[in-house]
Amino acid sequence: MITKIIKRSGEIVDFDPAKITKAVLKAAEAVGLEHPAKLADKLTEEVLQRIGKKFHHHSIPAVEEIQDIVEETLIINRQIKMAKSYILYRDQHRQLRDISSSSEEKLMESYLGRTDWRLKENSNMSFSVQGLNNYLASAISAKYWLNKMYPDSIRDAHVNGDLHIHDLGLLAPYCCGWDLKDLLTRGFGGVEEKTQSKAPKHFRTALGQVVNFFYTMQGEAAGAMAFANFDTYLAPFIRHDKLNFKETKQCLQEFVFNVNVPTRVGFQCMSEDTEILGKDGWKKYNQVKKGDIIATFNIDRGGIEYLSVNHVFARKYQGKMYNLKNRISDQLISPEHRVVRRKFNSNEYVLETIEKVRGLNSPFIVPVGSQGYSHSESFLSDDEIRFLAWVIAEGTLDQGERGSGRISLYQSAIANPQDYQEMKDLCASLNLKYSERTQVGLGKDCQVLRFDASSTRKILSYFGGDKKNGIKFIPKVILDSDSETAKLFLETYIKGDGHEEVKITTTSKIVCDGLLQVAVHAGYGATVAIRKPEGISKKDRYIIRLIKHRDTYINEVQAINYQGIIWCPNTKNETVIARRNGKIFITGNTPFTNITLDVTPSKM
Incomplete structure (x- = not known):
């Protein structure tokens, strides 16, 4: 277990688990849970276990990393109300640390830094000098109305966030x-x-x-x-x-x-480096066209559906974008883009513009996973699914005489006897013939199961039958699978190239991309970290982390300046499954990019 942590000031201090218990207890008491002390002790113990697994005992993590683990533990245990209370507590303390000594300077900085959600309270006012003047004048007017015109009870309710008086600083009609x-x-x-x-x-x-x-x-x-x-x-x-x-x-x-276009940025798009999931893999903005089949999220049913692209919008853009980012999600979207978020105290999802979501003035929940994909065209047996996972994770296609390849599986009967026996049982179940030998290496001896020509052809048939393509990719029969098949495949694959029960390491980007598609079908979220070659290795390593909880909290939306392509397809569900910077997320899409006419004009 760790003994030290780094405070925000950079000071290294002793790690005190009692502070975790105290924070969790406050969160439990704030939402009125029964037996809060007992629950706080139980959750603290789970947090400490996660810390022990994640960090070496000589590590010195930052305090934010410890708080992230606390937040993750609350969500995994379905203590959503506690998690919200804990996140609000963190956010309030962050704001206290950021308070400026000068209210006038803070007003200017809030506008110029685009950190105040009220910048979009008036959807007709763009970010500009005129917008700045309006923002400052509105702040003064709002203070006047609250202090001079409204009763104290209304003013206090507005200031405390119990209710919100819309457009308080504007003397003008509304809609x-x-x-x-x-x-x-x-x-x-x-x-x-x-x-x-x-x-x-x-x-x-x-x-x-x-x-x-x-x-x-x-x-x-x-x-x-x-x-x-x-x-x-x-x-x-x-x-x-x-x-x-x-x-x-x-x-x-x-x-x-x-x-x-010109003043209200209404294209509702994603950044150029955002990719979306298509039926045949991950696609960039210039790889998607009308009629393509892409993955979408059905808000009502909570599952994945593949639908046809009605239109694709893409154009150059320079201006403000919004970044919804935490450890497992990273959306970069344009103004007016619609976000998929979960309603508070509900399991239902809604599509709302980023401006409306920011107006909640609270952390909010977005999906990274789903109920999975249920419209599978794959009819593999469980043994076939498990066997294919072993082949891709632990198999090779070697070159024999006259270029005829043989598939081999590698596993240590000493280090991993259960995995070794599972491989042999699957071979027997699928009637696959092989020869076996012991390969001596620097580590423990490894058993090699080398399949004969007939069995090799049978295995290759799952991969399309062409040995030139090899076996280091996820075959279509797995990519098209439903959620239960996808989960079984990933569960087995982790035994080969995985660790910590939710992480997978591969040096193949093709395999990585395929595994991410399988993860989406399983209903999981996922992140990918790329590690540069170390030692004698010359290949990048892709470390995939499966996210098995469906939702995540976004604590803060950051406005940034952007220049580049913005793009988005349109589908019937008006959602897409996307990834950016190695993180999968679910978001809305452009509701229209072309006009549709339902009535044909009469003949002249």
Whole structure:
């Protein structure tokens, strides 16, 4: 067990388990659990066991690493309310440490650093000099209204977070509805000494005036803008211009793009380095096209479904992005992107914009796993599944005379007698013939099971039958498997190339990518750490950690400056399974990138 830890100040101090018990006890008491002291002792013991497994006794971990283990232990034990209380406690102490001595400087820093969720309280105000001025003025106005206009009880409830008074510092209307007929018959104007337009005569001109109207009015109101009877009033313009279906669709695509891009970043996308899971593996932004089959998350059922891509949106972008990051999740998403999160005190999931999620002003839960994949087309027996796991983890395809290869399995009958016997039992069950010899090495002797030509061909048939492709990849019969098959495969694979029951090490990126897809089908989350070659090895090592709990807490959303490609596909479920920086996560996708017309215009 460790004896020292590093404080945030860098000071090394004695490790005191009693502090863990005290923090866990406070969390249990805060949510009103029965027998909190007994529960705190039990959970502390489990935390200490995890610390002992993770750190060498000479290690000196940081205090944040110990707190992360406490948080993980609470979640694994399904003590969700306690975990939330503990996370809030950590976050509050972090904020206390970060308090600036000057409130004015803090206001400026909060805006310039984009750390205050209220920056997006008004969805029509972008990050700019104008936005800064509005932010500062709003802070002063809000203080005035709270101290001078509202009763003390309302002010205290707002300050304490019991309720929130929306747009407190803004003297303007909220959501507005407008008469489209007025714009189409009178034109765009009404402000003296400003550019004006007469009533439109053509479809594209009408759509352009609608866009200009929204851009002008968005700075005059805090909420949403709407035109009623949009299709009814614009239909005559289509007939007047004699537009066919294709031409009409093109006009509407231009309108959707123009009304979303310039000031309200409405593309709802992911970063360029984010990959999504397709039926045939992990895909980058330039590898996904309309009609491709990709993995999605069904919010209602909580499982994985493969659906067709309706559209793909990708473009260059420079501006603000949001990073939802912890030890096992790392999303980098654009403004207005919809996040999949679990409702508080519920097992249900919802899709909400990142701005709304940040407005919760609280840690929130996002899924990294699921109930798994249930629509399998694979019909392998349990013995076949286990055997394939052993072949990929501990097998080789050697070259014999005339280039004819033989598959061999390696296992120590001395160090791992149960694994060795399992291999032999599986061979007998599958009627596979082999010769056996003992290979002497630097460590303990190893038994080599070398299959004959007929058995080798049978094994290769699971891998597509072509020995040129080898056996160091996850075959389609496993990649297409359901959650139970995937779990059995991973459970066996860990016996070969795994450790600590949830970690797998491989030097093959192809195997790593395949294992991550199998993990998704099993319903697991996963992370990958890449280690550079050591000693005589010349290959990178990919260390996969399976995450068997489905959810994780995001304590903080960080706003960062970004320049590059943003992209997102669209599917019926409006979700994707993605990975970034080796971490798998579930997130929303763009609800539309092209317009869909359900009614074909009548013939002219």
